[in-house]
Amino acid sequence: VSEVIIRKFNIKDYPEIIALWDKVKLPYRPEGRDSYNNIKAQIANGQTIFLVAEVDGKPVGCVLGTHDGRKGWINRLAVEAAFRRRNIARSLVSELEGEFEKLGLEVFACVIETENEVSQEVFKRLGYEFYDVRYYSKRKTPKS
Numbered sequence: 451v452s453e454v455i456i457r458k459f460n461i462k463d464y465p466e467i468i469a470l471w472d473k474v475k476l477p478y479r480p481e482g483r484d485s486y487n488n489i490k491a492q493i494a495n496g497q498t499i500f501l502v503a504e505v506d507g508k509p510v511g512c513v514l515g516t517h518d519g520r521k522g523w524i525n526r527l528a529v530e531a532a533f534r535r536r537n538i539a540r541s542l543v544s545e546l547e548g549e550f551e552k553l554g555l556e557v558f559a560c561v562i563e564t565e566n567e568v569s570q571e572v573f574k575r576l577g578y579e580f581y582d583v584r585y586y587s588k589r590k591t592p593k594s
C-alpha cells in the first residue's frame with residue numbers, strides 16, 4: 451500500500467482539487483468563494499489552512515480549514531472514492547486540528563448538510579458532537 455502524505459495545498463493543485471470535489475459531488479462554489487482567484491487570496495490571508503492528502507504524487511483528498519480567532523472551521527473535506535475507509539479523512543482532520551491548536555484554538559466545528567449521513571457518521575467517529583441548530587446565511591450574490 452502506498453504511503454499517504456498530508457501536505458499544504460499549493461495553488462497548482464487547484465484543477466485537481468476542483469476535479470476531486472466534482473467527482474465526490476461535494477457542493478462547492480466555483481464562481482464564488484471556491485474560484486481560483488478567491489482560493490488563491492484565501493491561502494495567502496493567514497486565516498486559511500488548506501491541506502491535501504497525496505498518494506504517489508497525486509492528490510486524493512483535501513480539507514480546507516478556516517479560523518477566525520474563536521473557532522477552527524472544517525470545510526470541503528473530500529477523499530476520492532477509491533481511497534476511502536483508509537483513515538485519510540481522519541488524518542486530514544487530525545492534522546488540521548493540530549494546526550488550529552498551534553494557533554491557540556480549542557473549538558473545531560463543521561457544517562454538514564442534513565442528508566449527508568456518511569459525513570455525519572465520520573465526524574461523530576472523529577469525536578465531534580452534534581448540535582441540532584438551524585443554519586442561516588445571507589448572500590450578496592446567488593449561489594453559483
Ligand SMILES: CC(C)(COP(=O)(O)OP(=O)(O)OC[C@H]1O[C@@H](n2cnc3c(N)ncnc32)[C@H](O)[C@@H]1OP(=O)(O)O)[C@@H](O)C(=O)NCCC(=O)NCCS
Pocket residue numbers: 474475476526527528529530533534535536537538539540541561562563566568569571572573575576
Ligand atoms: C466523508 C469522507 C471525506 C470520509 O473519508 P474517508 O477517508 O473514507 O474517512 P476515514 O477512512 O478517515 O474514516 C474516518 C472514520 O469514519 C468512519 N467512516 C468512514 N466512512 C464511513 C461510512 N461510509 N460509513 C460509516 N462510517 C464511516 C471510519 O470507519 C472511521 O471511523 P473509525 O476510525 O472509528 O473506524 C468521504 O466519504 C467523502 O469524500 N465523502 C464525500 C464528500 C463529503 O461528503 N464530504 C464531507 C462534506 S461535510
